[in-house]
Amino acid sequence: MMLDSLIxxxxxxxxxxxxxxxxxxxxxxxxLPDFYMRLHAPTKATTLGVGxxxxxxxxxxxxxxxxxxxxxxxxxxxxFITAPxxxxxxAKAALHxxxxxxxKTGGTELxxxxxxxx
Amino acid sequence: xxxxxxxxxxxxxxxALLLNVWRVVRGPDLPDRILALDTLYVNSIALLVLxxxxxxxxxxxxxxxxxxxxxxxxxxAIAKYLLRGDIIE
Numbered sequence: 276m277m278l279d280s281l282i283x284x285x286x287x288x289x290x291x292x293x294x295x296x297x298x299x300x301x302x303x304x305x306x307l308p309d310f311y312m313r314l315h316a317p318t319k320a321t322t323l324g325v326g327x328x329x330x331x332x333x334x335x336x337x338x339x340x341x342x343x344x345x346x347x348x349x350x351x352x353x354x355f356i357t358a359p360x361x362x363x364x365x366a367k368a369a370l371h372x373x374x375x376x377x378x379k380t381g382g383t384e385l386x387x388x389x390x391x392x393x
Numbered sequence: 394x395x396x397x398x399x400x401x402x403x404x405x406x407x408x409a410l411l412l413n414v415w416r417v418v419r420g421p422d423l424p425d426r427i428l429a430l431d432t433l434y435v436n437s438i439a440l441l442v443l444x445x446x447x448x449x450x451x452x453x454x455x456x457x458x459x460x461x462x463x464x465x466x467x468x469x470a471i472a473k474y475l476l477r478g479d480i481i482e
Contacts, residue, residue: 280394287398290443294402294409297436301409304416304432310425313416317432324409325435328442332454335446347454350438350461357465361431364472369424371476 279338286335293327296320309377310369318362326351399447406440427471434464 300323303316329351336344413436416429438457445453470480 283394286446287394290395290402290446291398293439294405294443297409297439298405298412301412301432301436304429305412310422310428313425314428317428317435321432321435321439325439325442328439332442332446336451339449344451347442350442350454350457353458353461353465354435354438357461358435361465361468361472364469364476365424365428365431368427368472368475369422372422372424374422374424 282334282338286331289327289331289334293324293329293331295324296327297324300324309380310374311366311376311380314362314366314369318358322354322358325354395446399443402443403440403447406436406443409436410440423475424472427468427475431464431468434460434467438464 297320300317300320303320304313307313307316329347332347333344336347410433413429413433417426417433420426420429438460441453441457441460445451445457474480
């Protein structure tokens with residue numbers, strides 16, 4: 276049927292977008308030079324990656340015939356609440372440990388005040 | 394369409410998990426390893442949701458939700474330990 280193939284196309288699109296975002300986030304985690312840059316990549320991109328997966332899953336299970344299936348959105352909601360909190364805690368821990376910073380890393384006023392090594 | 398895309402997405406997620414494991418093993422400092430473990434659990438949630446679509450079952454949703462909650466608690470506990478030297482003061 277026409278509608279089924281359209282839904283399948285949408286589900287495939289969202290699953291692909293989610294996995295590509297997850298790979299980009301992990302690539303940033305593996306390749307960026309210092310910790311504060313590495314903190315930037317996964318905390319944004321993996322949240323978007325899980326978001327894409329969840330949208331694909333919601334579309335897939337909502338069109339199985341068992342009615343609307345929105346409980347997957349709970350995971351997205353929970354990750355959207357917790358990801359900034361854990362990123363903030365990790366940044367504070369890194370400031371506390373005085374991790375070394377690249378010359379080009381911006382916004383280092385807080386680091387200098389705490390006596391981080393450059 | 395899905396029969397092609399889901400194995401492709403599984404392969405991409407495996408690459409992402411391998412990159413995270415590489416950062417866990419290599420990471421020069423402790424916060425790097427915690428951040429890599431944090432990314433590892435988020436990516437495994439995405440992998441479980443993908444498994445749910447692949448096997449056409451809603452069972453994996455509960456596992457994904459549990460990992461989401463427990464992983465956050467673990468990350469905050471280790472970061473707090475690094476900050477304070479103690480988890481519950």
